[in-house]
Amino acid sequence: MAQVNTARLRASNRQAGRKIGGTAAIFIFLTLLGLFMLMPIYLTVIMSIKPVEELFIFPPKMYAIRPTLDNFREMFSVLHQNRVPFSRYVFNSLFVTVTVTAAQCVFSSMAAFVLAKCRFPGSRVINGIIVISLLYQSNVIYIMQYIVMAKLHMIDTYAALIFPAIASPMGLFLMRQSIGQVPDSMIEAAKVDGAGLFRICWQIVMPNQKPALMTLIIFAFQAAWNIQAGSVVFQEQYKTLPTVVSQAASAGLARAGVAMAAAVFMLVPPIVIFMLAQRQVIETMAHSGIKE
């Protein structure tokens, strides 16, 4: 008994069983590779705060000599020249992103639970279709989507931006793979206790699915935040930030600098969401896990 307890103690403090040197080596390796990965993003940020004349210095500098926010100012001044106030674009983007993310999480979680854990007529076919639809990429689909939306009188409304993004086969596939790992015995036990499928999904399965759900939130937010309104929305008042920001980037005087500023500006919200979601994942892992 005592023997088992020490083993448990050692294992629960996961660092105990391993060499500190190994962890340090991993840390150094990841740091070096990470610096390389970050280099282009670092350069983007640097170039967004470089004044125009510094963009053409040879050899190119890895830092800004006289950092300035001119590029950002220029971008916003271009944005403010539109007929619609800038706040409208911010609202559009937030509205579309939040709606899509929320709907996608709720709908995909439920559908994924049913597809992973229930056998019913049609379940196998639907499971197959989800993967196939991920593989089928055709440029004609967008035209057909447009035709469907036109038939439903959705062009030039928020619906045209929101509805097509809600049912993402990738999100469903991710959740299905993860929920599939929940032991069947847990679900059977809940059924014996008299819980319905809906309750099992939301009160038993989903609380254990935080890592996958947080990952889904990151994907959904990122995809929705980058929705380009160009081809389905023509009125200025329904356009989203990516559409107008890329317009501003190509209209700016010192185009490289403004384009960088636009890229940096658009990158901030997804990174914030990413940090919040990832922290959630790691915090939950400290005191919960799937128990058979």
Added chain:
Amino acid sequence: MSAGDIGKRSKKEERHMLWQSVKKNKVCYLMLAPFMIFFVVFTIVPVIMSLPMGFTDFNMVQPPEFVGLSNYTTLFLSDKIFIRSIRVTIVFALFTGPVSYVLCFLLAWLINELPPKLRTVFTLIFYAPSMANVYTVWQLIFSGDMNGYINSFLMNAGLINSPIQWLTDGNYVLGATIVVQLWISLGAGFLALRAGFQNIDRTMYEAGAIEGIRTRWQELVYIVIPSMGPQLMFAAVMQIVSSFTAGTVAQNLVGFPSTDYKAHTIMTHAYDYGWVRYEMGYAAAICMVLFIVMFAMNRLISRILSRYMD
């Protein structure tokens, strides 16, 4: 009672049983419904509408005209650039696919070995490139004049005397594209694997320690990989999609069309015919060929993975 009677009755019974089990599972259908409604209307219906387009001549102005198999015969018999794009796509996918798949798994695992506080930071560092849309800076890094970051670095180091035209020299365009693709490829698959690592039950590690597992490697082989099957499958599908349908990277980086069509993938070819020449029927046929290749690839990989998983 003859054998035929039994056959008839069991068919009728079968239908009855099917209906019974549909009724019994109506909660399942209800929970599936919200997703499926959007999925059918905005994905399935457009996909089905697009399927016959490969057999038509369609320029987006006039209604599509049925032309039989002629798109496909042109594609394989007389479109030399298409044949070249197949080769580029295969080289591209063989380079980026496996390398980035292994990288995704390796980095997700190494990050998991770090203390929790550092995990978020490193996950962000490696995932950030796939969020960022920064082709412009890559153009400056690979820029063909002396001001390009790589050229100026190599020239200062004395390795080259004159700048290399990374983005226009036919020898380098595919290589440059592959580098940038690898850089952005730690995306969905990587993050799903990270989530998979977080999902492994701690009692598994404890049980492993009791069973006598001592090193990281043993833990990886005996505990981690066997319980990551679903995430590995997800990452594989994502990898197939991203390495075979790549085209935007090349278009944004080395321009369109690239020098000598050296970075001209199947997807770029479809873009060319679809959105530049408005020959949508032909473009749909190109996409269909690509889909069949990816479908076969997916079958192959899921067979290999499922053999090693259970």
